[in-house]
Amino acid sequence: MAVGIPQALGYHYYNPLWTTFFRDLGIEVVMSGQTDRKKLDRGINIAPGETCLPLKCYLGHALALAGKTERILVPRLVCLRTKPAIRLGCPKMIGLPDMIRALIPDASIVTVNIDLRQQSEEASYAALARELGFPARRARQAYAHGVDVARARQNERIALARASVESNGRLKIGMLGHAYLLYDDFLNLGLLKKTRATGATVINCREIEAGDIDDGPGDIHPLSWYFENHVLSAARRFCTDERISGIVYLCSFGCGAASITAEVIESEIGRGHPVHMLKVVLDEHTGETGIATRIESFVDMLNLRREREL
Amino acid sequence: MGNLNIALGALLRHLGCDVVQGQKPNKRSLEMGVRYAPELVCLPFKVTLGDMFGALERGADTLLFIGGGDWSCRYGYYGRIQCSILRRLGYEFRSIFVGNKDIKFVASEILRMNSGSWTTAIKNWTRGFAVAWHKSKLVDEVESLARHFRPHEQNRGECARLSHKFLKRIDDEDRVLALRKMKKEIREEFCSIRRTGQPAPLRIMLVGESYCVIEPFVNFDIIEKLGELGVHAEPFLTAHRWLFYHAMRINEDRGFPRKEARALAQPVWQYNAGGEDQLSIAYTIRAAQQGFDGVIHLMPFSCMPETAALPVFERVCRLYNIPFLNISLDEHTGVAGVYTRIEAFLDVLSQRRARQDSVENVYPRSQRVAIQHP
Numbered sequence: 001m002a003v004g005i006p007q008a009l010g011y012h013y014y015n016p017l018w019t020t021f022f023r024d025l026g027i028e029v030v031m032s033g034q035t036d037r038k039k040l041d042r043g044i045n046i047a048p049g050e051t052c053l054p055l056k057c058y059l060g061h062a063l064a065l066a067g068k069t070e071r072i073l074v075p076r077l078v079c080l081r082t083k084p085a086i087r088l089g090c091p092k093m094i095g096l097p098d099m100i101r102a103l104i105p106d107a108s109i110v111t112v113n114i115d116l117r118q119q120s121e122e123a124s125y126a127a128l129a130r131e132l133g134f135p136a137r138r139a140r141q142a143y144a145h146g147v148d149v150a151r152a153r154q155n156e157r158i159a160l161a162r163a164s165v166e167s168n169g170r171l172k173i174g175m176l177g178h179a180y181l182l183y184d185d186f187l188n189l190g191l192l193k194k195t196r197a198t199g200a201t202v203i204n205c206r207e208i209e210a211g212d213i214d215d216g217p218g219d220i221h222p223l224s225w226y227f228e229n230h231v232l233s234a235a236r237r238f239c240t241d242e243r244i245s246g247i248v249y250l251c252s253f254g255c256g257a258a259s260i261t262a263e264v265i266e267s268e269i270g271r272g273h274p275v276h277m278l279k280v281v282l283d284e285h286t287g288e289t290g291i292a293t294r295i296e297s298f299v300d301m302l303n304l305r306r307e308r309e310l
Numbered sequence: 311m312g313n314l315n316i317a318l319g320a321l322l323r324h325l326g327c328d329v330v331q332g333q334k335p336n337k338r339s340l341e342m343g344v345r346y347a348p349e350l351v352c353l354p355f356k357v358t359l360g361d362m363f364g365a366l367e368r369g370a371d372t373l374l375f376i377g378g379g380d381w382s383c384r385y386g387y388y389g390r391i392q393c394s395i396l397r398r399l400g401y402e403f404r405s406i407f408v409g410n411k412d413i414k415f416v417a418s419e420i421l422r423m424n425s426g427s428w429t430t431a432i433k434n435w436t437r438g439f440a441v442a443w444h445k446s447k448l449v450d451e452v453e454s455l456a457r458h459f460r461p462h463e464q465n466r467g468e469c470a471r472l473s474h475k476f477l478k479r480i481d482d483e484d485r486v487l488a489l490r491k492m493k494k495e496i497r498e499e500f501c502s503i504r505r506t507g508q509p510a511p512l513r514i515m516l517v518g519e520s521y522c523v524i525e526p527f528v529n530f531d532i533i534e535k536l537g538e539l540g541v542h543a544e545p546f547l548t549a550h551r552w553l554f555y556h557a558m559r560i561n562e563d564r565g566f567p568r569k570e571a572r573a574l575a576q577p578v579w580q581y582n583a584g585g586e587d588q589l590s591i592a593y594t595i596r597a598a599q600q601g602f603d604g605v606i607h608l609m610p611f612s613c614m615p616e617t618a619a620l621p622v623f624e625r626v627c628r629l630y631n632i633p634f635l636n637i638s639l640d641e642h643t644g645v646a647g648v649y650t651r652i653e654a655f656l657d658v659l660s661q662r663r664a665r666q667d668s669v670e671n672v673y674p675r676s677q678r679v680a681i682q683h684p
Contacts, residue, residue, distance in 0.1 A: 094583040094618070
């Protein structure tokens with residue numbers, strides 16, 4: 001048996017967990033590969049016009065797998081945290097399997113339903129394994145191993161990022177946004193690479209220990225979206241850290257949550273901490289040159305300001 | 311939103327508030343909303359924000375927000391973001407959020423308004439609730455009768471005139487008994503409208519996002535427009551049902567309870583993704599089962615749950631063989647564009663109706679209910 005994993009959306013949050021889980025169960029894993037023009041175009045062709053860029057990209061990845069594997073893993077991320085408050089996925093994450101069934105009728109999919117109000121994450125993965133014909137005990141072992149691998153990978157990233165924050169000299173820019181934009185170099189049009197090319201150090205918001213905003217001594221009312229909350233708490237970290245000179249907020253056109261998150265960052269977090277933020281909105285028509293120009297001028301401005309302060 | 315102001319105003323007046331009867335959403339409130347709201351936020355946010363400017367300028371010192379809390383749709387954050395935008399612009403007001411969380415605060419506010427006495431507070435609340443309930447039901451009745459008779463009226467505008475008259479009377483009347491009596495009168499007057507002999511108008515189900523379905527200003531008065539074109543349009547949700555479900559969890563979906571609706575939609579849309587999407591899908595399926603001629607889906611541009619559910623609507627309508635028109639609304643949507651699309655859609659529907667028999671032969675009813683359970 002082979003299970004296909006589209007390398008978009010939730011993949012960038014759960015990456016080593018899924019591959020380890022399936023390999024431990026003895027299932028072959030087929031990856032859809034990096035995003036490219038062809039995948040994105042195929043996704044755009046079948047997606048409803050108003051959906052966001054990452055979703056169109058996901059559809060492209062799912063289409064690329066549809067002929068190749070018996071099953072495609074399409075996660076449903078409903079409730080990702082229950083304490084101290086309920087944290088939800090965004091509507092497209094909640095309805096993803098239903099959308100795939102509607103848009104790609106010939107794909108046969110398996111879902112892992114993560115709804116912590118109903119059952120633990122472990123039980124959800126056990127249910128997935130049961131559907132594929134594996135006993136719950138093996139599933140739990142595979143899940144535990146997967147979580148360990150994922151955590152180890154995350155700790156590595158965090159250690160690297162911490163080292164670069166503490167290094168001296170260069171300009172440091174915090175990158176805010178969803179993992180599926182930040183880690184996909186094709187979707188973000190090489191934004192992170194371009195920023196590094198200007199000589200600045202990039203701190204990815206997925207690679208700092210931010211935690212849920214409830215945990216901190218917060219004066220900010222948290223959002224109910226799980227991933228947006230992470231962005232918010234990272235934004236506050238960046239704002240209060242004097243070593244970080246500016247923030248780039250990367251979001252996609254049509255992302256409903258981003259319109260609210262950006263407003264909260266600007267009005268509540270930005271208050272009291274003078275910070276420079278560049279908001280980059282991506283869609284399938286965004287040109288690479290436009291992004292490069294904006295990044296360069298933003299970095300120039302930060303450099304000028306820094307020189308004046310020194 | 312729609313004629314919500316009548317019932318809500320009555321309730322608040324009984325609780326001892328001075329209600330600033332805001333204007334209905336209008337062009338200026340839209341303009342103000344668009345100017346100060348975040349660029350990519352959805353249309354209901356902009357319109358309601360604009361309305362708040364109007365209300366504050368007319369002397370309101372407290373803004374009441376319904377909803378808020380753990381939502382996966384942007385609606386949960388409306389109040390909070392709108393508050394911060396208004397405060398930043400220098401407006402001064404108090405804000406009260408009626409949601410799941412601040413029950414205690416709301417209760418203490420009610421107590422304060424009734425000079426600290428629990429007995430008065432409870433008395434006023436019960437009375438206010440009764441009046442609001444009856445008004446709301448009566449408004450619902452007027453709207454439903456107008457929807458029903460408009461396609462048949464001989465003199466165009468008769469239903470609009472009647473509903474305007476009764477809505478005004480409902481708004482002015484504050485006695486429960488009189489309101490109850492009015493119901494009969496309303497029915498009689500609507501029934502005595504002179505009718506054309508049109509046998510069976512086309513029937514269309516309106517589904518989608520609640521604000522866009524209910525508020526005539528943003529959907530270009532689609533229900534009345536369709537009625538004037540001789541079509542019966544049935545919204546899946548009305549202001550009355552919305553208010554009592556969201557503010558008080560009173561389920562008024564008579565004949566189609568939410569539980570049943572949820573079960574009907576679950577095979578194709580397992581979770582409610584934040585708005586009224588699951589209910590909408592259920593009503594779409596039910597419209598097909600009840601022999602409606604078409605479904606119109608109204609949503610604000612970039613609406614999170616409805617955009618996600620859109621492919622599912624299309625799938626359901628293919629499966630159940632019912633025509634489907636999606637209209638996405640924002641501040642740039644022009645009235646002529648929407649009306650042209652609706653008219654073209656109606657042409658399709660009436661032609662389809664004309665060959666109904668042959669359609670029945672090509673797609674037998676038994677094939678329509680073939681949704682696989684996941």
